[in-house]
Amino acid sequence: MIAYLTGTIIERSSNELILLVGGVGYRLNCSMNTLAMLPSNNETAELYTKLVVREDSMELYGFASKDEKNIFNMLTGVTGIGPKTAIAILGTMTLKDLKTAIAMNDTVSLSRAPGIGKKTAQRICLELRDKISDELLLSSDEDINNGFEVMPQSMRDAKSEALVALKTLGYTQIEASNAIKAVIKNHGAENLTADEFIRYALKSMGGM
Incomplete structure (x- = not known):
């Protein structure tokens, strides 16, 4: 096994590359995120790989990190998700956002991937949420809450209220969290009320 x-x-193209190893050229299917992270043509690259064998084909998939390969294996274990679809999902969002979407049951974000409808997104969350390790879930939670843990209780309450309000307005967990982070970065968190969090967040997302 390779x-x-x-x-x-x-x-390279938009979804694959050819890697010359010991005089042999290996064609690797890769996500757009992996391709964006790799060096230019004629330079050395290192990739984790997965060989997918079927009755009529053998295809090699390449990954910039072991983490991406692990998520690929999880995705292809979901009913109805093949390797091509899994690669498309991995190219739609960052690994952090993908893990957060699964952990938070954010089917809206998952549905933005090519070929993924609402029912398939729900199935991904249902089948993978418990399979993702505690470490991955923890890293997702830490990413969402990064910078909030040092806030006074009143600020955390205002932030939480604003997050709920933004999600009620139709924004995803990821969109709402990123907007709140932008508010804190641009306006600070001291003495901000929930209404101010919401107003600034909507403005940053073009909602006002």
Whole structure:
């Protein structure tokens, strides 16, 4: 089984590349995020790989990190999700956002991936939420709450109220969290009320 390759990138497209290893060119299917992280053509790259064998084909998939490969394996274990769809999902959002979406049952964000409808997004959350390790869930929670833990209780309450209000207005957990972070970065958190959090957040997202 081919699990890891180091070689020279000799060609690439929007969803794959050819890696020259020991005189042999390996065609690797990759997510857009992985391709964006790799060096230019004719430079050395290292990728984790997964060989998918079917009755009529053998395809090799490449990943910039072991974490991405692990999530790929989880996604392809979901009913109705093949390797091509899994790669498309991985290219739609960052790993942090993807893990957060699954942990928070954010089907709206997941449905933005090509070929993923609401029912499929719900199935991904249902089948993967408990399979994602405690470490992945913790990292997602820490990412969402980064910078909030040092706030006074009144500020945390205002932030939480604003998050709920933004989600009620139709924004996803990720969108609402990022907007609140932007408010804190641009306006600070001291003495901000929930209404002010909401107003500034909506303005940052173009909602006002």
